[in-house]
Amino acid sequence: MRVTFPHLGNAYIAIEALLQGLGHEPVTPPLSTKRTIEWGSRYSPEDICLPFKTILGNMLEGIELGADSVYMLGGWGPCRLGYYAEIQRIILLDLGKQVEFVTLEVPRGNWGLARERLRSIFGSARIRHLFRGCQLAWAKLSVLEEVENLSLQARPREKERGSVSRFLEGQLQKIRLAQSVKTLRELKEETEAGLQDLMDRVSSHAVLRVGIVGEIYTVVEPFVNLRLEERLGSLGVEAVRTISLKEWIEDHVFKNALGLYNQNSLLRSAAGYLHSFVGGHGLESVARSAELSGCLDGIIHIYPLACMPEIMAHGILPQVSADKQIPILSLVVDEHAGETGFQTRLEAFVDLLQRRIYQCQDGRKYI
Amino acid sequence: MSGRKKVYLGVDVGSVSTNFVLLDAGRTASDGVVWKKYLRTNGAPVETLKKGLAAIEQEGKWEIQGAGTTGSGRALAGAMLNADVVKNEITAHAAAALSENPEVATIIEIGGQDSKLIILRDGVVVDFAMNTVCAAGTGSFLDQQAGRLNIPIDRFGALALQSTSPVRIAGRCTVFAESDMIHKQQLGHRTCDIVAGLCASMVRNYLSNLAKGKELKPPIFFQGGVAANVGMQRFFADTLRLPILIPRHFDVMGAIGIAQIARETLESQGKQSGFVGLDVLHSEFVNEGYVCQLCPNQCEIVEIWRDGVFLASWGSRCGRQGQYNASG
Numbered sequence: 001m002r003v004t005f006p007h008l009g010n011a012y013i014a015i016e017a018l019l020q021g022l023g024h025e026p027v028t029p030p031l032s033t034k035r036t037i038e039w040g041s042r043y044s045p046e047d048i049c050l051p052f053k054t055i056l057g058n059m060l061e062g063i064e065l066g067a068d069s070v071y072m073l074g075g076w077g078p079c080r081l082g083y084y085a086e087i088q089r090i091i092l093l094d095l096g097k098q099v100e101f102v103t104l105e106v107p108r109g110n111w112g113l114a115r116e117r118l119r120s121i122f123g124s125a126r127i128r129h130l131f132r133g134c135q136l137a138w139a140k141l142s143v144l145e146e147v148e149n150l151s152l153q154a155r156p157r158e159k160e161r162g163s164v165s166r167f168l169e170g171q172l173q174k175i176r177l178a179q180s181v182k183t184l185r186e187l188k189e190e191t192e193a194g195l196q197d198l199m200d201r202v203s204s205h206a207v208l209r210v211g212i213v214g215e216i217y218t219v220v221e222p223f224v225n226l227r228l229e230e231r232l233g234s235l236g237v238e239a240v241r242t243i244s245l246k247e248w249i250e251d252h253v254f255k256n257a258l259g260l261y262n263q264n265s266l267l268r269s270a271a272g273y274l275h276s277f278v279g280g281h282g283l284e285s286v287a288r289s290a291e292l293s294g295c296l297d298g299i300i301h302i303y304p305l306a307c308m309p310e311i312m313a314h315g316i317l318p319q320v321s322a323d324k325q326i327p328i329l330s331l332v333v334d335e336h337a338g339e340t341g342f343q344t345r346l347e348a349f350v351d352l353l354q355r356r357i358y359q360c361q362d363g364r365k366y367i
Numbered sequence: 368m369s370g371r372k373k374v375y376l377g378v379d380v381g382s383v384s385t386n387f388v389l390l391d392a393g394r395t396a397s398d399g400v401v402w403k404k405y406l407r408t409n410g411a412p413v414e415t416l417k418k419g420l421a422a423i424e425q426e427g428k429w430e431i432q433g434a435g436t437t438g439s440g441r442a443l444a445g446a447m448l449n450a451d452v453v454k455n456e457i458t459a460h461a462a463a464a465l466s467e468n469p470e471v472a473t474i475i476e477i478g479g480q481d482s483k484l485i486i487l488r489d490g491v492v493v494d495f496a497m498n499t500v501c502a503a504g505t506g507s508f509l510d511q512q513a514g515r516l517n518i519p520i521d522r523f524g525a526l527a528l529q530s531t532s533p534v535r536i537a538g539r540c541t542v543f544a545e546s547d548m549i550h551k552q553q554l555g556h557r558t559c560d561i562v563a564g565l566c567a568s569m570v571r572n573y574l575s576n577l578a579k580g581k582e583l584k585p586p587i588f589f590q591g592g593v594a595a596n597v598g599m600q601r602f603f604a605d606t607l608r609l610p611i612l613i614p615r616h617f618d619v620m621g622a623i624g625i626a627q628i629a630r631e632t633l634e635s636q637g638k639q640s641g642f643v644g645l646d647v648l649h650s651e652f653v654n655e656g657y658v659c660q661l662c663p664n665q666c667e668i669v670e671i672w673r674d675g676v677f678l679a680s681w682g683s684r685c686g687r688q689g690q691y692n693a694s695g
């Protein structure tokens with residue numbers, strides 16, 4: 001099958017390897033652009049959140065490239081994501097797209113349907129290939145996260161503005177083409193060394209560290225968050241991810257399917273603020289903000305307009321901010337988000353953090 | 368040249384107005400404003416900037432030691448002037464207010480297209496909020512309604528004060544506020560009551576949008592173009608039950624702040640200003656936007672050219688500076 005799938009940051013690199021292992025031909029949609037959102041919004045309900053619209057746009061662009069199947073994540077929980085796949089399936093059907101729509105979710109009782117889906121997913125896979133594909137995909141996902149995290153540290157310290165992003169782009173394409181776990185390991189070392197060379201180690205001015213919490217899709221997908229991490233990097237700030245895609249898959253797919261996943265540690269961190277799962281990453285946003293406040297200079301909370309779980313978190317975070325003495329900036333994005341206002345808020349927030357540090361250091365006032 | 372006064376230039380390029388301030392290099396900021404100009408941007412920032420500079424040149428008695436730009440057009444203006452500092456308007460407004468009163472704890476700023484709330488403690492910005500995806504509660508809306516009622520905007524506030532019983536107007540959204548206002552007019556309410564209702568609803572909207580969960584402590588500064596509106600001043604004071612202070616140069620606080628930051632930056636670093644000089648106003652500027660096709664990112668690039676020479680570009684994700692327009 002020629003399979004297309006929605007984008008989520010650089011995850012496409014791992015997804016391609018996985019699909020190849022399953023014996024399918026991946027049809028990767030072009031990276032999300034303005035066209036993706038415009039196309040997706042045209043056929044989406046107006047008041048649905050931005051991830052839905054972007055994902056639908058990815059699907060349409062993938063189908064345009066000749067895909068005959070669409071893979072999409074499902075889920076069940078208070079977040080609306082659970083029914084996105086179904087609505088998108090119906091929208092594509094209404095648009096007359098002749099595609100097979102496969103929703104990947106942990107089955108809840110309906111084993112007949114699950115069997116049917118599994119049959120189409122594993123259609124032509126050979127066990128040997130399948131194992132190798134899974135192994136390669138997982139290795140790619142791990143390497144991706146590691147090099148991305150390294151680049152977050154390197155970006156605010158780069159000698160020439162933009163050099164880290166440019167270098168990373170090239171390395172990502174190499175990772176995409178890698179065919180063995182060994183090559184990936186070498187690529188990781190190569191990237192690490194390359195980033196070291198781009199960094200300015202002479203001027204060791206203190207770099208601010210800002211944690212990013214919020215709705216996972218918005219946090220991970222750079223087109224949707226207006227390249228938040230890169231913007232922070234060029235303002236001389238190290239962005240610290242609190243959401244790992246790899247961890248999310250481990251928790252919510254593997255452990256959850258086996259009944260091993262629980263949220264006790266999150267609930268402990270969020271104690272006093274939030275005592276239950278509110279869907280999506282709402283609980284994570286509160287828990288991570290509370291637990292990381294000690295080792296960060298500030299926190300940015302980002303979510304798409306109308307995201308219910310994060311609206312809950314938004315209401316709670318000011319209290320966390322006051323108790324833990326850490327500035328928190330909440331940012332809301334949708335397809336009408338203006339870059340100027342976004343940048344202004346970021347710059348003002350960074351100024352604010354900088355001044356706090358200066359004031360702590362020598363008691364003087366800087367404006 | 369010796370007879371000319373040494374000054375720092377601050378330019379705040381906003382959506383509705385572009386403000387210019389010259390700050391005496393020898394005096395503290397609050398009383399150092401030696402010249403100011405408030406021009407309508409009219410969607411043409413380059414032309415407006417030139418107009419302002421022409422006015423400075425005409426005076427012929429200033430020697431500019433350094434320049435800073437702020438506001439939504441700060442990057443463009445910064446490139447044109449080769450400004451020493453290009454900073455966001457929140458920092459600039461805070462700097463100006465602090466120079467007027469180091470104790471200031473709250474700044475309410477309402478401009479043409481956005482409104483801001485800045486919270487300060489001990490002279491440091493600790494929190495801020497900007498209105499999000501909505502124009503209700505900004506100067507443009509008042510401007511538009513004044514136009515519709517045929518009342519000059521500078522008389523709008525005074526008219527509101529004449530009201531004895533302001534009507535209640537739905538202020539959540541400008542579109543609904545307008546239809547509600549028309550409805551109240553048809554019912555025969557007095558114009559001054561409607562105008563007062565409008566000011567009150569703007570204050571309500573501002574406070575519920577921006578001030579939720581924030582502690583507004585005095586001294587409170589009210590600045591930005593809308594601070595000229597005495598009706599708004601009164602409703603803020605009534606609602607908050609606190610005195611509202613209007614700084615002397617409330618309409619150009621952003622420009623004052625950025626001029627001052629330019630001065631402090633240059634002085635503390637002991638650097639020479641990079642300001643291009645007033646001759647720049649005789650140059651021809653061309654800006655051009657296009658989608659870069661060099662990689663799949665599809666960045667929307669804007670380039671600016673001065674007299675046929677490439678000056679700067681924005682919007683590229685990779686940080687490239689330079690012209691990449693195949694046609695250009």
